[in-house]
Amino acid sequence: MSGGSLNKFSITKRTLLSGIAGAAATSVLPTWRRAVAATMYDVIVIGAGTAGMPTAIFAAERGAKVLVIDKAPVTGGTLDRSTGQIAGSGTVFQKAKGISDSPDAHYADNMRINGGTSDPVLTRLFVDNAGETINWLAANGFTVRDGHPVMGGGHEPFTTARYQWGMDGGKSIYKIMDPIFTAGVKKGNITLVLSTAAVDLIQDGKGAVLGVTCEDDAGKKQDFMGRNVVITAGGCGGNPRMYYDLHNTTLTAQIMYPFNVGQSILLGLGAGGVVRGGEKYDPLFGTMLSDDNFPAEQTVPFLSDPERRQPWEIYVNARGQRFVREDDTSVDRREKALAKQSGHRMWVISDQEMIDKSPLYVGRWNKQQFLDGFGSHPMMTKASTLEELGVKAGIDPRELSLTAAKYNDAIKTGATDPLGRVHRPVQLAKAPFYAVRMTGWTVITFAGLTVDGSLRVTRADGSAIPNLYAAGEAIGGGATSGNAYTNGAMVTPSLTFGRMLGSKILSWKA
Ligand SMILES: Cc1cc2nc3c(=O)[nH]c(=O)nc-3n(C[C@H](O)[C@H](O)[C@H](O)COP(=O)(O)OP(=O)(O)OC[C@H]3O[C@@H](n4cnc5c(N)ncnc54)[C@H](O)[C@@H]3O)c2cc1C
Structure with a gap:
């Protein structure tokens, strides 16, 4: 029952498909049998949740033509239930209380709490940019509870007060992002397609990602073409069978977002990616x-x-x-x-x-x-x-x-x-x-796709799959939280990596 060591290369798309009805059939459908949308998007975001919303917001604000697809009938993903505890240094909330802090101190605390088990490159990327994410939320009206920032609450404490929570948990964060996202939809910069799941990626002969095959709730399939595809479709908390396969441990409590059934992982594996981190499971x-x-x-x-x-x-x-x-x-x-x-x-x-x-x-x-x-x-x-x-x-x-x-x-x-x-x-x-x-x-999926320091999904040899990025639980909670519940090390990197992808994806591509 307890998490053993998983051979990351032993997990394949085929071994994990059993938990998702219909996914296998979809992945072998010939492309020519599906309708293809005429539009070429700059960025296709798969999953309008914690990581996907900022990806879309920032990309659209920079002039990108963005398509956002979500399997659920609503946006927001796990933010509807997350405690929404976030952590970052150099925030306006710390400054208001005269707290001196730095990304280095945040990095040291993060690594101390998880015993150095999170990915050093991604943890660095997270802590170096987390404060800016929180300041962006604050600039758009986000406020924190009385007395915050604090050193801890529920998990192992920091040595500095950098833990800051909205009044209404994850919903407080959603309430800030939703109007900005909706304004992007109204302006036509973001096209939002709900109740539609990404079920496969379209690739050229060299593996470069060219688009996404989707299936709506009525079973209708459609291909969407894009220059960049970002997988932000969460973990596999809604798929107990896959959760067991990846973590070698039973998902005992059903508390995670039910629409996250592991399709992030299947999409990435199908495109040539690799999964890691299941052994980091912590009850x-x-x-x-x-x-x-x-x-x-x-x-x-x-x-x-x-x-x-x-x-x-x-x-x-x-x-x-x-x-x-x-x-x-x-x-x-x-x-x-x-x-x-x-x-x-x-x-x-x-x-x-x-x-x-x-x-x-x-x-x-x-x-x-x-x-x-x-x-x-x-x-x-x-x-x-x-x-x-x-x-x-x-x-x-x-x-x-x-x-x-x-x-x-x-x-x-x-x-x-x-x-x-x-x-x-x-x-x-x-x-x-x-x-x-x-x-x-647990409340998180520890296993996820490997990505490099530019959040590009990588193959077993470390090379990046062209045009494919991932953030949020799609890259596994173990990447930034390690084998522990490190304060704010899920929501904050999800938001931060989304924000960074949305801001930089076009330049990273160049
Ligand atoms: C109860 C609870 C409390 C938590 N508390 C904290 C906390 O205090 N601090 C912290 O740091 N972390 C916390 N976490 C974890 C954190 O909330 C999540 O790790 C984070 O919100 C995940 O973000 P995400 O963008 O990866 O997924 P989500 O926000 O869930 O977004 C994924 C989106 O993808 C969509 N989707 C799924 N499959 C597809 C598909 N095939 N095609 C299209 N769309 C798809 C989903 O519908 C969803 O909207 C908590 C989690 C839970 C459950």
């Missing part, structure tokens, strides 16, 4: 899933951040053993510990005293809803002894009892906790006992 530190039919719904969030709520409970794995210091303030260390557990599963174990005295460790529910869950929810178990709890919940019952006994003894004798835990308010001793199963989950 977020547990959520309560609705059931075992993966991907499942998230029932309630797990409030595991010790800076917001100190844990009263112990966390155990299926063997009934504690595997992590529950009050470790490093969320990355807790995530990495969970990544080593079978099925990325853990159980939060408490007794009646903990339930009575501590604040709830799940969000959204009140105390009564939480207590009611122990009679009805498949992830919640209650029993009169720890052994019975283990049997009912699927945890080794004998080990669970031993673990609780050791934990209690250490509190009684004042001995140091073997995992270094400091917050141990009460023993785990007063029946009944409670277990809630939490499972690692």
